[in-house]
Amino acid sequence: MAPETSPPHPDRPGAPGSAADSAPPADGASAADRTTPADGEPTEERTPPQSWDDIKPWKGTATGVDKTLLFAIFAVPAFYLIMMPFRPFLIANQPILLEFLTGAKTAIVGAAAFARIGEFPLWLVILAGFVGMAKFDWLFWLAGRRWGDGILNIFTSTERQRRQVEKFRRMPTWLLFLLTVISRLPGIPGTLVWLVAGWSGMRLWLFLVADLLACLIVTVGVALLGYSLGQAAVDVIQTIDRYALWISLGLVVVIAVWSGMRANRTAKDTEA
Numbered sequence: 289m290a291p292e293t294s295p296p297h298p299d300r301p302g303a304p305g306s307a308a309d310s311a312p313p314a315d316g317a318s319a320a321d322r323t324t325p326a327d328g329e330p331t332e333e334r335t336p337p338q339s340w341d342d343i344k345p346w347k348g349t350a351t352g353v354d355k356t357l358l359f360a361i362f363a364v365p366a367f368y369l370i371m372m373p374f375r376p377f378l379i380a381n382q383p384i385l386l387e388f389l390t391g392a393k394t395a396i397v398g399a400a401a402f403a404r405i406g407e408f409p410l411w412l413v414i415l416a417g418f419v420g421m422a423k424f425d426w427l428f429w430l431a432g433r434r435w436g437d438g439i440l441n442i443f444t445s446t447e448r449q450r451r452q453v454e455k456f457r458r459m460p461t462w463l464l465f466l467l468t469v470i471s472r473l474p475g476i477p478g479t480l481v482w483l484v485a486g487w488s489g490m491r492l493w494l495f496l497v498a499d500l501l502a503c504l505i506v507t508v509g510v511a512l513l514g515y516s517l518g519q520a521a522v523d524v525i526q527t528i529d530r531y532a533l534w535i536s537l538g539l540v541v542v543i544a545v546w547s548g549m550r551a552n553r554t555a556k557d558t559e560a
Contacts, residue, residue, distance in 0.1 A: 344358075344438070344441075345358065345431070345435035345438035345439045345441060345442060346434075346435055346438060347438065353434070354434070354435075357427070357430060357431060357434065360427050361427060361428070361431055361442070364424050364427065368390060371389060371390055375390075375392070375394075375395070378395070379394065379395055379398045380398075383395055383398045383399035383402060383408075383413075384399055384408060384412060384413065384416045385416075386398075386399075387399055387413070387416040387417045387420045388416045388419060388420045389420060390420055391417060391419075391420030391421030391422070391423070391503075392420075393506070393510045395417070395420075396413065396417040396507060396510045396511050396514060397510055397511075397513060397514035397517070398514060399413040399416065399417070399511075399514065400413045400510070400511040400512070400513070400514030400515040400517075401514045401515070401517050401518055403511075403514075403515060404514075404515050404516075404517070404518035405518060410511065410515060413511050413514075414507055414508060414511050417507040417510070417511060418500075418503050418504055418507045421472070421503040421506065421507060422499060422500055422503040425478075425482055425499045425503075426492070426495070426496065426499075428479055428482035428483050428486070429482050429483070429485050429486040429490075429492065429495050429499075430486060431483060431486065432482065432483035432484060432485060432486025432487035432488075433486035433487065433489075434486075436487045437487070439483055439487075440453060440483075443479060443480060443483060444480075449480070452477070452480065453480055453483075453484055456480065456481060456484040456488075457484050457487060457488050459488075461488075461490060461494075464481075464484065464485060464488060464490060465490070465494060465498045466498075467481055468481055468482070468485055468490075468495060468498035468499055468502065469498045469501050469502050469505075470502065471499070471502055472502045472503060472505075472506045473506075482495070482499070485498075
């Protein structure tokens, strides 16, 4: 049986407010029955997608650019996931390559530690980490620019996240620029920031300036940390290398279990 069409959500651009305000909740409960935290924001999860039409970010027929961009958007996290079991080997034997492939902070620390004992020049460590960290960010800007609100079906799972995106979108350009500059710091949802930067109309050159500045600041800071550790960090990396096979096998098991649990949770949500 096909699911009933839900009323337009008041947070979505173009949704009529009167229709959203007058429509009763799907479960028959009144607004007073919904659990609301102290800040007044509901905590309920969004309805899981029921079909491909609920997920696809574009409207109408997809173009070749749409298909290629969507493939790239999914390929980026898949690539990083595939690389995880190889990281213990690469960080001990090819840290510069690992930096370039993943832009991982641990790889930058390791490569900088090797630079301290004369294995690599520090400038090469910073260059590889900078390129590795920044190389895919523009894809998310392009997705936000091309699909706007449609991309949120993929990258947001709760109404709270959607409201957070709306707050980012209402920021003036200069404030969104500063948010992009700090988007690499812990606690900042970088991917959402990059999507909103494209969606809100920030020019590509301005986004690249902010994003590259963010990557440069983080890369230099992390590299200096690894350089200061020097031989102590190298000793730890060499210990990891001795047990790299077992660490990699453990990572494979963790990834498999995590993927299975997530698939089961998604299946239960869909059935519910």
